[in-house]
Amino acid sequence: MDEDGLLAEMLALADRLAASDDALMAGQYALLRARIAALIELRAFGADLAA
Amino acid sequence: MATSVADPFAASPLLRRFAGATREELEAYQLRKVQALCARLYAKSDFYRARMDEGGLKGGAVDSLDRFAKAFPTSAKADFLADQQVAPPFGTRLGVDRGDVVHISMTSGTSGQGQEIYGRTQRDVHMLGYLHALPWYMGGLRQGDNAINCVPAGGMTTGGWGPGEALRIMGATGFHVGGNTSTEAKIDLMLGLGGVHFIYASTNYLHTLTEALLARGITPREAFPGMHGIFIAAEGYPLEWAAKIEEHWGCRLQEGYGSTQLNGFGGSTGSAGVFRANGERGLMRLFEWEHLVEIVDPETGAPVKPGEQGEMVVTNLSVEGSPVVRFRTGDAARFVPWQLCGGGAWNAIECGTIGRFDDMMKIRGNNVWPSMFDAAVFAHPEVGEYKGRVYTRDGKTEVEVKIAVADHHANLCEDDRAALVQSVRAAIKQRSNMWVDVCEVPRAEFQGFAYKARRWADERQDGYRL
Numbered sequence: 001m002d003e004d005g006l007l008a009e010m011l012a013l014a015d016r017l018a019a020s021d022d023a024l025m026a027g028q029y030a031l032l033r034a035r036i037a038a039l040i041e042l043r044a045f046g047a048d049l050a051a
Numbered sequence: 052m053a054t055s056v057a058d059p060f061a062a063s064p065l066l067r068r069f070a071g072a073t074r075e076e077l078e079a080y081q082l083r084k085v086q087a088l089c090a091r092l093y094a095k096s097d098f099y100r101a102r103m104d105e106g107g108l109k110g111g112a113v114d115s116l117d118r119f120a121k122a123f124p125t126s127a128k129a130d131f132l133a134d135q136q137v138a139p140p141f142g143t144r145l146g147v148d149r150g151d152v153v154h155i156s157m158t159s160g161t162s163g164q165g166q167e168i169y170g171r172t173q174r175d176v177h178m179l180g181y182l183h184a185l186p187w188y189m190g191g192l193r194q195g196d197n198a199i200n201c202v203p204a205g206g207m208t209t210g211g212w213g214p215g216e217a218l219r220i221m222g223a224t225g226f227h228v229g230g231n232t233s234t235e236a237k238i239d240l241m242l243g244l245g246g247v248h249f250i251y252a253s254t255n256y257l258h259t260l261t262e263a264l265l266a267r268g269i270t271p272r273e274a275f276p277g278m279h280g281i282f283i284a285a286e287g288y289p290l291e292w293a294a295k296i297e298e299h300w301g302c303r304l305q306e307g308y309g310s311t312q313l314n315g316f317g318g319s320t321g322s323a324g325v326f327r328a329n330g331e332r333g334l335m336r337l338f339e340w341e342h343l344v345e346i347v348d349p350e351t352g353a354p355v356k357p358g359e360q361g362e363m364v365v366t367n368l369s370v371e372g373s374p375v376v377r378f379r380t381g382d383a384a385r386f387v388p389w390q391l392c393g394g395g396a397w398n399a400i401e402c403g404t405i406g407r408f409d410d411m412m413k414i415r416g417n418n419v420w421p422s423m424f425d426a427a428v429f430a431h432p433e434v435g436e437y438k439g440r441v442y443t444r445d446g447k448t449e450v451e452v453k454i455a456v457a458d459h460h461a462n463l464c465e466d467d468r469a470a471l472v473q474s475v476r477a478a479i480k481q482r483s484n485m486w487v488d489v490c491e492v493p494r495a496e497f498q499g500f501a502y503k504a505r506r507w508a509d510e511r512q513d514g515y516r517l
Contacts (some may be wrong), residue, residue, distance in 0.1 A: 020098065024497030030173055031173050033173075034172065034174040034176075034177060035173075035174075035177055037174050038174045038177035038178055038181065041174065041178065041179075041369055042178065042181050042341075042369075043065060044080075045068075045069055045077075045080050045339075045340035046068040046069060046071075046072050046076070046080075
């Protein structure tokens with residue numbers, strides 16, 4: 001499974017959600033985006049070698 | 052060992068990827084991270100921009116790790132505290148906009164100098180959890196486990212939040228018993244959980260918990276037969292003690308080195324335990340794709356040679372909020388380069404012997420660390436706890452060590468107790484080159500050590516009062 005590729009797609013989707021103008025959801029969408037960004041970050045070492 | 056879990060490397064392709072990298076690949080990755088970090092901080096942080104200008108790193112440009120280590124000036128706790136005074140609360144070290152800070156981590160303030168404050172972004176908070184989960188996974192923690200966290204949870208410290216985040220993102224059930232429940236109540240809770248798989252505790256508290264179980268006539272490996280691992284941090288210990296712990300609990304003991312500056316753990320014994328194959332002290336392999344760790348001579352700043360003890364200078368490569376670049380930790384560690392670690396490209400530090408340069412006591416011309424005394428005293432399983440005092444008498448420096456017999460050895464006869472005192476005294480002499488006064492006191496005198504033990508008092512200045 002291409003987990004790194006899937007996460008990149010999810011980050012793009014989360015970026016679109018983060019553009020929402022719902023003030024109640026804004027922080028939660030930011031959290032969702034940050035979780036995905038963190039997973040990409042922590043997987044980054046060797047990702048180019050694994051690809 | 053009574054229980055084992057699947058090899059963490061076999062069960063995680065990601066971990067195998069990290070473990071399979073060559074030293075060249077690791078250092079190339081570190082350089083890319085350092086370059087991105089310096090460029091970002093040059094644009095965002097007045098504190099670090101001034102540091103880079105001072106070192107001649109124009110525009111934050113870094114072309115090699117060697118140049119980075121030679122040109123980027125180190126910082127220390129006092130620099131961060133001064134920065135915070137000028138621009139409270141975070142100083143001018145933030146690498147993001149103030150509005151992106153959603154969490155803070157403060158140091159404990161036990162040094163007496165003041166508390167550093169670090170801003171964390173949402174991503175940093177996940178990484179805080181991950182940098183606890185990574186070593187714990189290697190140490191046996193698995194999804195679905197019952198995990199006992201004996202470190203006080205919550206508050207404003209890294210140790211207060213990291214464990215909870217880690218257990219949640221691992222999918223384990225966290226029982227955060229530290230701080231707010233007595234040892235007896237913790238034991239009652241553990242006995243009623245239908246199984247305990249993982250324990251995280253300070254070295255000192257694991258000792259207290261084990262001692263309390265044994266005093267109740269409970270053998271941990273029989274009461275908790277499903278243990279996957281025990282993970283300790285914060286204090287040194289003798290190997291004799293570690294062997295006893297593994298025997299009592301029937302599982303491997305692992306150790307990690309972490310700090311607020313690292314946003315969690317910077318290295319651990321992985322799944323290898325605290326002994327090497329030859330029975331000597333084990334190694335904490337450093338997570339060098341997350342942190343750049345230099346081990347240097349505290350006087351000259353030059354890298355120490357393999358096998359030598361030096362001060363850890365750390366750079367966090369992934370923190371967004373309040374990054375730490377070439378921070379002098381004051382922590383003393385023995386450096387073991389990757390070539391001597393028996394495989395893999397990660398450097399290591401010796402486990403069980405992390406000390407503090409600022410804890411060093413100069414006694415009768417000897418450089419002495421509390422960890423030396425810990426090792427000498429706790430090599431005796433009959434000892435439950437001890438306290439040390441350095442003081443002045445008739446113009447001479449004296450050292451007094453009070454030991455207390457563990458509750459589960461309370462039936463020691465008078466002769467055995469006298470022999471124990473003499474044996475502890477001889478062990479201290481062997482490790483520190485000093486004869487000191489040793490006496491026995493009741494165990495009840497030492498109640499209240501919960502997380503980090505404060506065993507030593509230096510009262511020499513009192514001896515000079517007129």
